[in-house]
Amino acid sequence: MGTTGADAPPARGAARPRNRRGQGGNLRTDILAAATDLLDRGDQRAVTLRAVARRAGISAPSIYPHFPGRSAIVLAVVHEAFLELNGLLRSAVDDAHDADRRLYAACLAYLDYAAAHPERYRAMFGELPAGQGVSSPGAGTLRILADTLAQCVTAGQSTSTDPRSDAIALWLGLHGLAHQRAIAHAFPWPADLVRPFVASLSRLGRPGATALP
Structure with a gap:
């Protein structure tokens, strides 16, 4: 019709x-x-x-x-962006089978989102109104990474003894990589950089655990 x-x-x-x-x-x-x-x-x-x-x-x-004003609009956009990002991470995790592959899939989805929406991603971590941080939607992103890393530990694929702390380190690493990729276009980024990067920060140690889907 x-x-x-x-x-x-x-x-x-x-x-x-x-x-x-x-x-x-x-x-x-x-x-x-x-x-x-x-x-x-x-x-x-x-x-x-x-x-x-x-x-x-x-x-x-x-x-x-x-x-009430421009700041409230920007804050709402940021919250919506985090919800969108979290939805993509969950979909990536659900589509993979092994725990280590779920973690890699989530990390790749994170980096893909940052690359696809650079200005939106920059706003997500930019200066926000006082007392209006990204704690709620940002906590959802951390929870997905921490829960998926904990599944790697349970499956014997990671030697992490504190999945939440290691997930924070992983998130900081992903954020740094996303930011540098956005501003250093001319740098010869290795094609296979994500695999050892995620494996190191997530303490993945099982043989073959670093094989990307």
Whole structure:
């Protein structure tokens, strides 16, 4: 069935049709989508109330019932980005079989996300409003890495005695690698860098445990 004019989404920058009663959540979603689009195309400086309103096809004052200001929008975008990242990590883990392969898959998914969305990823770890850190969604990322590493220990594939601490070290390593890859394009990064990198930080010691899928 074809899309009617009433069902078609508004063009970027066009006046947005008024929500029916009870559909205010749609406007919040549109605001976040507009802000995320601006961020992906530029950087955090591109996310202004005026620019977000223009891209969402609304007036700037229409934002205030949903967000008190620009910082709140950026924070919401960051939270949504972490939720998206965590979903990708879980999918990667679920698609692999052995515990060590699940851990590698999660790490590769993490690095792929950072490479695919560099500005969004930078915002996830950038300066946020005071008291508004990434503890909740960020804790989810750490939990996935720690739980998957703990499964490697249980399976005899890792010698870690503190999976959570080693998962923190692994996350810091992944973040550093993602950041350096983003800014040092000319550096001759080894094609097989991730395998020994993850194995070392995760204390993977079983023969063959470092074989990537």
